Amino acid sequence: MxxxxxxxxxxxxxxxxxxxxxxxxxxxxxxxxxxxxxxxxxxxxxxxxxxxxxxxxxxxxxxxxxxxxxxxxxxxxxxxxxxxxxxxxxxxxxxxxxxxxxxxxxxxxxxxxxxxxxxxxxxxxxxxxxxxxxxxxxxxxxxxxxxxxxxxxxxxxxxxxxxNHPQKVWQPLHISYGPDLDPVLQEMTDLIKERNFLTQTYPPRWLALKFLENDLVVRQLFEADSELHRNMRDMADDVARHCEKTLKTQPEFIVADYRYGYISSILRQGVLTIQPDLQGRADLSDKIDSVLTHQLAGPTIMLCVLYGLFSVTFAIGQVPMGWVESFFEWLSALAMHMPGGLARSLIVDGIIAGVGGVLGFVPLILIMFLGITFLEDSGYMARMAYMLDRVFRIFGLHGSSVVPFIISGGIPGGCAVPGVMAARTLRSPKEKLATLLTAPFMVCGAKVPVFILLAAAFFPGHGARVMFLITLAGWAAALVVAKLLRSSVIRGPSTPFVMELPPYRMPTAIGMVLHTWERGWQYIKKAGTVILAISILIWAMMTFPALSVEVAAPIEAQIESLETRLASEPVEEIRLALHNDISEFSLRLKEETLANSLAGRMGRAIEPVTAWAGFDWRTNISLVGGIAAKEVIVSTLATAHALSDDQTQSFSERIASAPGWNTSVAVSLMIFVLLYSPCFVTVVAIAREASWAWAAFSVVFNTSFAFALAVAAYQLGMRMGW
The missing domain is CATH 3.40.50.300 (P-loop containing nucleotide triphosphate hydrolases)
Incomplete structure (x- = not known):
């Protein structure tokens, strides 16, 4: 500023x-x-x-x-x-x-x-x-x-x-915590002052109080002075044993009781009053909750709300999404006037196809974010967590796991990284670990473009239904895997769930717009930075090494011969046939170049395995790139399928008509993208919250689990004639 x-x-x-x-x-x-x-x-x-x-x-x-x-x-x-x-x-x-x-x-x-x-x-x-x-x-x-x-x-x-606060310096409030704690609290405070330990940063009595409350971070601070730490620990242990013996409780609970007692004494002095004639009025939130959180009606309404969110998103978003796609098609056609060569290929096949493939979904994602913001700000999201707790406990998870799941994309559009971080609120290490490992199964904002693309290509007019089903599939997979993990490698007891249900309120327009824009801008910014960089890297991997002269020369000679004939041919029907032949040979040249590239060789190397799930070598390239960031899947597919000089087809139309693609492949790919390895940033977040061993487990287990289900879906689909 x-x-x-x-x-x-x-x-x-x-x-x-x-x-x-x-x-x-x-x-x-x-x-x-x-x-x-x-x-x-x-x-x-x-x-x-x-x-x-x-x-x-x-x-x-x-x-x-x-x-x-x-x-x-x-x-x-x-x-x-x-x-x-x-x-x-x-x-x-x-x-x-x-x-x-x-x-x-x-x-x-x-x-x-x-x-x-x-x-x-x-x-x-x-x-x-x-x-x-x-x-x-x-x-x-x-x-x-x-x-x-x-x-x-x-x-x-x-x-x-x-x-204009009249208090110019920090003045700590001193509350009495009773005859059991006050003496030792004073003794600890005096000891801290005597040794001048961190008194320039923290109020001495506050440090002593936090030590008594067993605040681990504060206790670690005292490890810098071993003698002081030992004395403080001895005093805290003595008073803790005394409280347990005489009151059957711990110092931290006594502190909380006295704080609430202090608050209660204030409120009783004429601060809070209830009008007698309105005392029996039922709270509106309670009336609404009696329906929205009902054991049977609640889950049904929740599913309807989610389906309605997707329906509105696709109904409204198709038009602006078409505008964005048309803009990038126009931009690509404009760039085609550049002289042929690497520069044009980089701009058209790398930057425009890659970044444009991601940004084309911005209108749909913004509308979806707007709906999610409304659910959050209105208080309904908390009700969803409350209702889902009943289900989660069956699968060995905690009600607090609902929030990390929702943040990760339980309602599509989230992100697994803050979802993983949100698991910190779980007190049980076992339940926290189960949540960390299954939260990436949700439909994060990076996966949404993949599902929208495949829905438009293979299920036209049914985008909302596809998104609804894939969201339910993510939740189902997370719960099943959580049950499997909690019954085997991370067994442990369940802990009770307590959650506040805020009152319902109508969100403000400015709040919804700001929250939507914050999320949308993060997506756009990522497309303009991370996705752009990875798109250029993958374009280079798809371009180099160049095709050998021995392979390229015959095809180029054939194209040159056809172009010479086309230039002198007066008959329109023959000119059209020659133009088609040129396009066919050009497509063959690009395919040979892509297959010879580093990315093509990698994709072909694993194709014998991935073919069981219906994935060809082009799809393999995009999935490997998706380990870095899931948005790259769309941009890489766009680059890999930007082989035709015909720019009149939309991206989804090119995918739908591409060789080797059918409905079974689309379903298999959606399942695999939903469940396979978390993106690199999420893996790092899991490692920070648990360990690198569990992060590696997440990559290997999730990918294996996803591939097994993708193979099953593809093989079943092919046998059913999809």
Missing amino acids: SEPVIATIALAGNPNAGKTTLFNALTGSRQHVGNYPGITVEKKEGYVDTPAGLTRVVDLPGTYSLTAYSQEELVARDFLIHERPQGVINVLDATSLERNLYLTVQFLEIGIPVTVALNMVDALEAKGMTIDSQRLASLMNVPVVRTVARSDKGVREALDAAM
Whole structure:
């Protein structure tokens, strides 16, 4: 930014509290989305013009606490402590005030200046309840602003309150944790102060409290001072044994109880009231949930919603997708006027065919992303997780596995990398590992173009049905494999599932547009960078080494002879026959060149095996490239089948009419692409979350499993005459 930033304000809060909606309302288009260094946790920041100057606003990951149980919690905590923003706007769901204030208390215990944004107060009042925000501000000694972020009410007021917060230095809140913990907590605090251990970075009492809460990250910090670490550990162990013996509990549970007791004492002092005449009113979300999460009706409605999403996507998206395809066909025809040679081949067969083959599906993907965003922002996605937990437990998975699956592409369009990262929320190592290994079976955004292409080529007019069935196939495969793994190599007990169901709300137009554009831009950017680079590399592998003179010369001589005859032939019928002969010999020359190339040799080397699944050597090339990035499958197929000089046919039409292709091959390929090796980035993510051994297992097992099913599908299809 050219204008200097005068302050940094962080937005924090529980998931589904409206934090991101408030962030979008503040920053609009002036925001950037990326990942925190070294980890796949989304980082959002934007800029707002204020009377004092330009202010940086950082949207922290949604979290329920500041104890390092998950990567999101650790990221939020580290940002606050090490970046030390001028303040935090803590966005609270006013309909669940007590639970949301638990995070607020932890912010206050660090000492950072906190401004409370009481969001969704309209939903609270609709329940017949009211909050005295001035009373809450007085009791907690923090600014409190009433907001309805989705309609932009109170948004700027919350930012102004954070910018003008009266607290200029960090002042940690001290809560009593009872006669069992307070003495040892004080003793540990004094010891930290005495040794001046990290006191410039962390509040001493907060460090002692986190040590008592058995925060593994904080405990690792103390390993730098072995004597202090030993003393702290001894004190913590002594009080833990005392609590277990006398209270049958652990210090971390006592801390949580006293925090909630502190919150409860505040709320009882006239902060939260219920109107007597409306006390019995049934909550609208509960009424809706009685239908949408019903044991029988719920799953049926969910399947209808998914099928409806695909139907709308294909019904609306076909026209703009045709425009994009026509643009790249025009661009390719324009490039054909270049002189023949490597430069024209690179541009037409490599760049335009490769990148254009991927970008052609952008309209459909954007529409699909828009529908997914609506389901997420409305609160329905959480209901899907709740309903699927009943099924997941049968297959040895946890209800929390649903979220990684959905993020990975359980509703097509996701990405397995953040899906794998989302598995960090699972406490059981066994359930986490089963989730890591099966999440890549989902229909990620990179696989969607492959399925759309094959559906258009072999199932015209049935794209929605194909996408629906392939999505169900991904879920079914994941569950079956999870059951197999949990019954063999990763046996272990199941853990209970608890999940918050946020209230239903109508998403805002600006929020949906921004979320859709963020996802769509990531796809487009990948096509313009990673896919472009890989497309050029694969084009080179398909072009070199060049065809030997002994093989090429006779074909080129034949083409030259036909072109000479064509130039002097006056009869139109004969000219047409000569033109067809030239095209046939040109096609033969390109096929010989491709077969002789490095990629062609690789594809032919494994063709005797892959032929069992119906894959020829051209398809093999694309599948090998797909291990790097699944988007490359489409671009490589486009390059491999860009053999004809006739640019009037669409990509799907060329595939449908290509030799060796039929419905059985298409079904087999869809199954294989759905299930085979995760892309390279996902493999690295699995290695980080588990180990390189499990990452290698994922590549080998998934590919073997996918190939076995693809062979079965192809052989059965051929016997049925497909």
